[in-house]
Amino acid sequence: MRINLKTAGLLAVASTLATTHLSAQTVNEVSPFAPESEYRTWSIGVNLGLVNQSNLIGFRRNFNKLEHNLGYAIYVKRQVLPGLGIQAEYFGGKVAGSNSNNSNTFETSIPWSAALSAHVTLANINWRHHQGIIKPYLNAGIGAMAFEPTATIGGTNTTQETRTEAFIPVGAGLKFAVSPDINIDLGYRLNAVNSPVVDGLSRRGQKDLFSYTHIGVEFAIGDKTKPSLANSNPVAGMRREYQAQYDELAAVKSALEAQQAENKKLSAEFAQLSSDLADDDGDGVANKFDKCPDTPEKTKVDGAGCPLPEAKAPVVQQVVVTEADRRVVDEAIQNLEFDTGKSTIRATSHASLNKVAALLIEKNFSLKLAGHTDNTGSLQTNLRLSKSRAEAVKAYLVSKGANPSRIEATGYGPNQPIATNATAEGRQQNRRVEFTLY
Template sequence: MTMNLKRVGLLAGAGILSTIQLAAQTPEVNQVKPFAPESEYRTWSVGVHGGLLNQSNLIGLRRRFDKVENNFGYGVYVKRQILPGFGVQAEYVGGKVAGSYKDNNNTFETKLPWSAALSAHVTLANINWRHHQGIIKPYLNAGLGVLGFEPSTEIDGNTTTYDRTTELFIPGGLGLKFGVTHDIAIDLGYRMNLVQSTNFDGVSGGGSKDIFSYAHLGVEFALGSKSKPVLANSNPVSAMQKEYLAQYDDLVAHKNAMEAQRAENEKLRSQVERLYADLADDDGDGVANRYDKCPDTPENTKVDGSGCPLPEPKAPVVQQVVVTDEDRRVVDEAIQNLEFDTGKATIRPPSYPSLNKVAALLIEKNFSLKLAGHTDNTGSMQTNLRLSKERAEAVKAYLVSKGANPSRIEATGYGPTQPIADNKTAEGRQKNRRVEFTLY
């Protein structure tokens, strides 16, 4: 018996050491959706175990030889997992069972060269919805098998050996599996085996079936691609809960992002409203509120560039407009110095001094001014017409901001329709990009 216990300890230690070494080499396992098809999992596994065989049992059934003796047993099995909590296991167990009477020297020894059983295997941990791939997995199993045994007895000093007998037996047990890695588990189990015979211990008769037990320690290895999860480790309901919680976290993050975007949109809307307020013209005099120094001008009142009413003439005076050479020189200088940003209607600052002189001339002599914007033929007709109009309007707006009468300034855009030079040369295109000033 001492030697048998040593053999069991050595087997257990070797199994644990090998699983620890393999655990360090386990790759990452891919995640799968809850209730994924069977092809996404590993469903086959193999196991080896060793332990103690004896004639005891946990349910108190009577045995003829009342002194328990432990002997070494061993086994291997192949398991096919059908559901996360249910599988079918084919198993081989061998060894010997022995016992004796406490009050005399009568003994028996039954050799168990082989036994084969097919059992249903129920993993209880995968039925518990609150645990996702628990490390400790209790299980139950029960099935039906066939065993071959060779009993011998020593009764009152007489030894009797019987021929090998084959009988049915019913295995049933429970145990714990400890997950060392995703695909390796330590198997600690106990099984009672009800033999459908009364002479398993070499003594026939008595009416009750013989029974023997097997307590074992072993290692189970999952087969297949290591990138796939093991079906026996899966809990679909817990996995579905985990996925829903992840989706909930994504929704919360999306909601927070939407709220942040909404706050940013409100900020932009406020800026646009302020911009519209700056461009608004409440009294309709043609001068924006921002620049209107007389914001309550009555309707149809003529105003100057600052939005204030123009003085009423005391009497109509017909004046002849005389444009002098000096006046034309001021306008020509403004034309020569007028510059815009490329492709835009933004006047560059170097143009301001010449335009200021034109504004002063319009105010002083009450001239009328026609602004004609022109472009070269580069780009589409629609774009050039719009750009020429916008540039003429930009010049008008600047002159009005300096006090010129907007009603005496006309701004028109002609695009590329009135060239003064050949558009085939860069010099010609430069000349065609212009704003013409006409005093009258």
């Protein structure tokens, strides 16, 4: 096999480009029916391979002994559909052969050829991947080829002038997507030239053929944040989109079911409390907690149901919230966690909430609780979930002795975001309960 410096240099350049482009990139995902402007549609490629007179269809050759020479090609491709591209290619090389005893030989240089071909991707082998991994393809086209044949027949050497003829390239191969930008290309192409003298011999009615078996690399060009249309897999894209919609609906359904179960539980608890906390003397304190039953009607009583002493003028105290108080509240906010899609406070949050309850009891502060969510799910569901989470925090603080009349719980749903809802990190920041001391 003969290899010249020009084609060997092309191989070195291709290897360098492949190493340069294999760096990690972040490629945005797009919907399966996104417009063409959301994709990269242009690519360039370079390949090297073996040129000889073999063919897969059994056509007769004038020289039955093959010689393998190096060929090279450079092309630009415009992808018009995920499975169809239009490719403009430059090819050069040399084809040669001889008979079994080497008495007759030929060598034909191909300084250049140019062809326009349709490139058809047959399938993405793995349908579960959004970006195709292994892709068989076919291509066919038409072009013009310059060639200069030199033949030695019976010891007589003849060199013909350079000719330019039409030719038809037809090929098949496999492309392997090694990154969002790069495909490795293994291919075979049969070139049918509209001339009988490519091998230096002319036989009436016969057109010469030669093949090109190659390996190369193809680079997608353009905005690297966009996926390549040639690598896209519409089936996997639809599956991914439908799965995301299903997961979103399943999360909403789960939240609704959890809320309905919570409502039933609260209704049962309320019915039980109504039964247990009857007030026989009508002083506003349930018999269970009334230490002074039979209080005369309209007597003002304290929390234990006993008559209050004469009211004195209230002493107005100035409320001062210190930095230490704010740190207690900030710690509670940072540690506050709920079960997913529920208003149940996790046990890991109790310690910091206990400190807030102690602070409210000690300094008689008032507290506003504001529940917020991200925009996942319906507005009605998010408003209800944010309200119930704020109420859950209030109920916990009251259970630890805080005055319920000094705690206000409000839900705002997704209406007051502090970060973008377009990212998972932003949505996490928006799911919160804010504490305000005053």
